[in-house]
Amino acid sequence: MAWIATDFHGEMAREPEIVLYGAAASGSVAVEAAVTLLGTPFQLIEGETWSSEAARMRVGGQNAMRQVLTLVLPSGEIVTECAAILLWLADAHPDANLAPGSNDPLRAQFLRWMFFVSSAIYSLHWIKPDVSRIGAPQSARDEIVNSVHERIAFCWRVMEAQLSPSGYLLGDTLSVLDLYVAVISRFGPWRERFYQEAPNMTPVIKRVDEDPRLIGLWDRRFPSG
Ligand SMILES: N[C@@H](CCC(=O)N[C@@H](CS)C(=O)NCC(=O)O)C(=O)O
Numbered sequence: 001m002a003w004i005a006t007d008f009h010g011e012m013a014r015e016p017e018i019v020l021y022g023a024a025a026s027g028s029v030a031v032e033a034a035v036t037l038l039g040t041p042f043q044l045i046e047g048e049t050w051s052s053e054a055a056r057m058r059v060g061g062q063n064a065m066r067q068v069l070t071l072v073l074p075s076g077e078i079v080t081e082c083a084a085i086l087l088w089l090a091d092a093h094p095d096a097n098l099a100p101g102s103n104d105p106l107r108a109q110f111l112r113w114m115f116f117v118s119s120a121i122y123s124l125h126w127i128k129p130d131v132s133r134i135g136a137p138q139s140a141r142d143e144i145v146n147s148v149h150e151r152i153a154f155c156w157r158v159m160e161a162q163l164s165p166s167g168y169l170l171g172d173t174l175s176v177l178d179l180y181v182a183v184i185s186r187f188g189p190w191r192e193r194f195y196q197e198a199p200n201m202t203p204v205i206k207r208v209d210e211d212p213r214l215i216g217l218w219d220r221r222f223p224s225g
Contacts, residue, residue, distance in 0.1 A: 018042045021059040021070040023049060027082040027122060028069035029221040030183040034089045034176055036217050038096055050129040067126075083118040086176035087111075098176050106170050110177055113159060113169070117180050120155045124148050125187055149189035153197050156185070160198040169204050174211075182208040186222055 020035075020042050022028025026049075035042055047055030049068050056066040063070040063080050071079040079085055090099030100106035127134055131144045168174050169181060182205050185194040195202045209218055 017074055019045060019072040021045045021047065021062065021072075022068045023047055023055070024221045024223065025186070026050075026068050027183060029217070030082055030176070030179045031069055031071070031085050031089070032221060033179045033183070033214055033217055034086055034098065037098065037179075037213060038089065038093050040089075081118065082122065083114045083180065086180055087114060090176045097173055100170065100175065109163075110170055110175060113163070113177055114180065116155070116159065117177075117184055120158075121152050122184055122187075124152060128188070145188070149193070152187075153189050153193055156194055156197040156201075160201055163201065165200055165204045167204070167207070169201060174208070178204060178208050181205060182218075186225075191225075 017040065018035075020028060020031060022032065022044055023046060028044075032044070045058070047058055047068065049055045049059060049066060055068075059068055059070050060066040062072055062078055065080065067080070069080070069082055069085065071085055073079065079088065087099065090096070094101060100110045104110075125148070127148055128145050131138065131141045134144070136144055163169055166172055168178050170177060181201065185191060185198075185205060194205070198205075208214065
């Protein structure tokens, strides 16, 4: 995909505050959702890293992992890792209430599940575009991708068994954890499997999908659902 530089309304950004290297149907959409809720302007540099060497090279100038998402602050400082960026944004805007604060009794579980989604689930997707990354032959690709998806389904079951969602995953208030799960659950093994494995989390995630502030973003950035 050719890259474009736009703000989140799809127009050329004049004086971007922050630059986000991202892609439709990628983890960057969780951060795009957070900055949409915060009303923070940003410039998006689009590039599908998992299918395009050009996109990997472009982001590689900022992030040696050659992955989206990658944030460049106006100072030039680079921030990577979806969970870290979501946490940092939430903590930088406490009035928006997008994360339990450091003294909130929910903070420990919030951090626990943010890191769980990052390390136990999201990181596994790195294997899929090229299974030789873990030393496997291309002939084993389908089997490996299937195993990765089974492991992710197991992880959703673990999370499901230990959370008691009410309006949102951690109670009555939407947090960046809800945004993160709403995005990562769209990746393989995809939403239908997530709904099977996580029936209590499902209504929360559907609520996030239907949030009127975010519906346009989800439609634009996950055009295939
Ligand atoms: N640890 C990173 C993972 C980022 C990641 O896996 N990005 C994917 C897209 S969703 C990517 O750029 N993959 C391309 C590749 O690994 O070659 C994070 O949490 O932000």
